[in-house]
Amino acid sequence: MALATDSGVLEATGLVKRFGDRVALRDVSLTAHRGELLAIIGPNGAGKTTLLSILAGIQRPDAGSISTGRGEVGWVPQQAAVYSKLTVEENLRLFARLEKRPDVDATVDRMLEQTDLRDRAGDQVQTLSGGNRQRVNIAIGLLSEPEVLLLDEPSAALDPRQRDRLWEFILALAERGTTVIYSTHVVPEAERYGNDVLVLADGEKLFDGPPREFERTVAEECGEELHFEAAFVEFLRHRGH
Amino acid sequence: MRWLLVKDLQILRRSPLLVAMLVLYPILIAALVGFAVTSGPGKPRVAVVDEVPASQTKINLGGEQVNVADEAKPLFDAIDVVRVKTEAEAIKKVRDGDVLGALILPADITSKLEAATSGTGTSPVVRVYYNAEDPAKQTFVDNTIKARVQEANAALTKKVSRVALSYLNLIGTGGQFNFLGQSFDVLGLQKAEAILRGIQDAQPKSSPLRDQLQPVIRFADLARQNLDLAGPLLQSIGTPIQVDTHIVKGGSTPLGAFAAAIAVAVTLMLVTVLLAAGSLALEREENAFRRLVRGLVSRTGLLVEKIGLAGLCSVLVGLLLLIGLSFFVDLPWGQFHLWLLALIFSAAAFGALGVAFGAITREVRAASLLAFMAALPIAVLGLVPSGAVSSGLYDLIRIISGAFPFRATVDALDSALSHSSGIGTPLLHLALLCLAWLAIARLALRRFA
Numbered sequence: 001m002a003l004a005t006d007s008g009v010l011e012a013t014g015l016v017k018r019f020g021d022r023v024a025l026r027d028v029s030l031t032a033h034r035g036e037l038l039a040i041i042g043p044n045g046a047g048k049t050t051l052l053s054i055l056a057g058i059q060r061p062d063a064g065s066i067s068t069g070r071g072e073v074g075w076v077p078q079q080a081a082v083y084s085k086l087t088v089e090e091n092l093r094l095f096a097r098l099e100k101r102p103d104v105d106a107t108v109d110r111m112l113e114q115t116d117l118r119d120r121a122g123d124q125v126q127t128l129s130g131g132n133r134q135r136v137n138i139a140i141g142l143l144s145e146p147e148v149l150l151l152d153e154p155s156a157a158l159d160p161r162q163r164d165r166l167w168e169f170i171l172a173l174a175e176r177g178t179t180v181i182y183s184t185h186v187v188p189e190a191e192r193y194g195n196d197v198l199v200l201a202d203g204e205k206l207f208d209g210p211p212r213e214f215e216r217t218v219a220e221e222c223g224e225e226l227h228f229e230a231a232f233v234e235f236l237r238h239r240g241h
Numbered sequence: 242m243r244w245l246l247v248k249d250l251q252i253l254r255r256s257p258l259l260v261a262m263l264v265l266y267p268i269l270i271a272a273l274v275g276f277a278v279t280s281g282p283g284k285p286r287v288a289v290v291d292e293v294p295a296s297q298t299k300i301n302l303g304g305e306q307v308n309v310a311d312e313a314k315p316l317f318d319a320i321d322v323v324r325v326k327t328e329a330e331a332i333k334k335v336r337d338g339d340v341l342g343a344l345i346l347p348a349d350i351t352s353k354l355e356a357a358t359s360g361t362g363t364s365p366v367v368r369v370y371y372n373a374e375d376p377a378k379q380t381f382v383d384n385t386i387k388a389r390v391q392e393a394n395a396a397l398t399k400k401v402s403r404v405a406l407s408y409l410n411l412i413g414t415g416g417q418f419n420f421l422g423q424s425f426d427v428l429g430l431q432k433a434e435a436i437l438r439g440i441q442d443a444q445p446k447s448s449p450l451r452d453q454l455q456p457v458i459r460f461a462d463l464a465r466q467n468l469d470l471a472g473p474l475l476q477s478i479g480t481p482i483q484v485d486t487h488i489v490k491g492g493s494t495p496l497g498a499f500a501a502a503i504a505v506a507v508t509l510m511l512v513t514v515l516l517a518a519g520s521l522a523l524e525r526e527e528n529a530f531r532r533l534v535r536g537l538v539s540r541t542g543l544l545v546e547k548i549g550l551a552g553l554c555s556v557l558v559g560l561l562l563l564i565g566l567s568f569f570v571d572l573p574w575g576q577f578h579l580w581l582l583a584l585i586f587s588a589a590a591f592g593a594l595g596v597a598f599g600a601i602t603r604e605v606r607a608a609s610l611l612a613f614m615a616a617l618p619i620a621v622l623g624l625v626p627s628g629a630v631s632s633g634l635y636d637l638i639r640i641i642s643g644a645f646p647f648r649a650t651v652d653a654l655d656s657a658l659s660h661s662s663g664i665g666t667p668l669l670h671l672a673l674l675c676l677a678w679l680a681i682a683r684l685a686l687r688r689f690a
């Protein structure tokens with residue numbers, strides 16, 4: 001991986017990923033800057049998870065390249081990656097140790113606080129609700145205080161209150177300079193929190209820019225002034241997805 | 242890696258049912274296998290070299306014709322006879338594993354038998370060769386042949402002593418004796434004594450002949466009494482035929498130790514392969530694998546950790562089993578360091594096989610299924626005795642089973658639990674298998690995430 005230019009802490013160019021005959025990503029490029037929030041939206045199977053896992057270094061692209069800054073890239077997968085037989089605290093402690101955090105106890109303590117899971121700390125993850133499990137999942141991705149944070153549908157299983165807490169937390173991170181790239185099916189989350197939105201469909205990047213610009217683009221293309229979510233739906237239909 | 246190991250042990254501790262099954266099931270299987278192996282196969286294939294000329298199959302025991310072929314029939318009924326021409330050919334068949342043993346009947350067996358039973362020569366010797374690759378087999382062939390030879394010996398002894406007794410009777414009490422179609426009257430000691438007494442009584446009191454006859458009469462009396470004792474003595478005469486055994490290759494292991502080696506090998510295989518395969522597949526099922534290999538731990542490191550986990554558990558189970566077995570089987574505690582060495586090497590090799598299974602199947606259930614399904618054939622192939630199948634097939638089986646750690650584990654444990662062959666070769670074999678399966682697992686991990 002080359003060092004990113006000063007314009008972006010993470011740059012991807014010409015990413016292609018194939019699974020046999022199926023092309024999951026076709027020539028996707030993106031740039032994310034320091035402290036920026038980049039939302040990735042698109043229908044099921046669009047390639048969001050594939051793109052994020054390639055950015056995370058989990059999968060190798062068939063073509064294209066990625067460059068990142070010096071810092072860590074944190075990754076919160078769509079499916080919780082936690083040990084269900086371990087307690088919440090044991091999971092956090094294990095990954096804090098594997099991440100070689102200087103003060104394991106303090107790190108675990110901070111994450112329990114931030115995810116509001118202190119009273120469930122001693123419970124095995126398999127006994128938690130889906131939302132709480134997702135909170136543990138997110139907490140683990142945040143342990144290393146990464147420079148770039150990749151979140152794959154982070155709010156999917158959360159109740160509205162937890163969702164708000166999560167975004168409060170993510171926005172605070174961005175404020176401190178963390179670059180956040182997240183995928184979501186909750187379209188308003190893209191509009192409200194994203195500095196930029198990237199629209200993917202069938203592995204193809206259809207749009208990349210600020211939400212307001214997206215609305216303008218759709219208005220020009222479809223001849224209709226729509227608010228963000230309706231514009232997104234109309235845009236996809238217009239493009240045949 | 243240390244923390245991953247601790248984590249896996251924690252997970253294990255929280256799965257008591259799994260642990261109980263992992264410990265109890267293999268022990269049950271081990272007991273069954275040990276039992277099955279030690280109860281021996283059916284008829285052993287034995288090469289027989291019969292150098293006795295057809296004209297000499299009958300021997301003369303004191304005028305009675307004994308057909309050696311008839312006496313040998315029970316032996317030939319108890320084995321699956323493979324007739325070969327020369328002793329060298331028979332030994333080669335044993336060495337190749339074509340037959341379990343070889344029996345050599347030398348040309349002079351009948352003449353020597355005749356001479357021995359008439360007291361003018363040494364007993365004939367039949368030679369027996371074994372392939373002592375595994376003691377269960379060896380004991381089986383040994384017992385079968387020895388038992389049959391003993392039967393033949395007993396039968397011959399009975400015949401010899403019957404003839405001898407009739408001679409003794411003749412000498413003691415007198416009677417008719419037939420030899421070469423002619424009949425003789427034999428006086429007998431009893432009558433001789435009576436005649437001598439008559440002569441003594443007929444002498445005048447002063448005759449010196451009276452005193453001279455006295456010791457002769459005494460001798461006849463004593464001789465007759467002593468001949469009565471010779472009967473039982475004759476019957477206890479041991480072995481007209483002697484068995485001379487040779488071991489063609491390998492050493493000999495006490496059967497109990499060999500059964501223990503098999504039991505421990507089966508247990509070790511199941512525990513290690515299941516744990517290694519399952520714990521690796523679990524990393525993927527919990528989605529943790531992708532998180533781990535993002536710089537937290539190397540893929541090879543992860544495999545080594547799983548092998549370590551499975552190995553640690555199975556060495557403990559193996560030791561427990563050995564300690565348990567030592568109550569029933571005489572195991573050499575003095576070689577404890579060798580036990581440990583054999584257990585550790587075997588566990589490492591099985592662990593590598595296990596992670597390969599886990600990496601290939603990628604799911605806990607599929608991994609466990611594969612581990613279970615593979616275990617039985619691997620064990621069976623490793624235990625196929627030479628001679629049970631044709632030599633070409635046997636070679637093929639050796640090659641296939643050589644790719645899995647079972648046979649080498651049995652060999653290593655066998656030499657750790659007895660004083661037979663060296664432990665070096667099986668340990669080296671296990672180390673190589675460990676590396677090979679680790680490499681296969683590492684390759685399979687490429688498509689694991």
Ligand SMILES: Nc1ncnc2c1ncn2[C@@H]1O[C@H](COP(=O)(O)OP(=O)(O)OP(=O)(O)O)[C@@H](O)[C@H]1O
Nearest residue numbers: 019022023024042043044045046047048049050051
């Ligand atoms: N390991 C894989 N093997 C084969 N095909 C795959 C694999 N992973 C993804 N795909 C295919 O690639 C395409 C993109 O999948 P991906 O999971 O990236 O979509 P997504 O945008 O995250 O969808 P969702 O919103 O449902 O999470 C899909 O058609 C999927 O079937």
Ligand SMILES: [Mg+2]
Nearest residue numbers: 048049050078
């Ligand atoms: Mg997805």
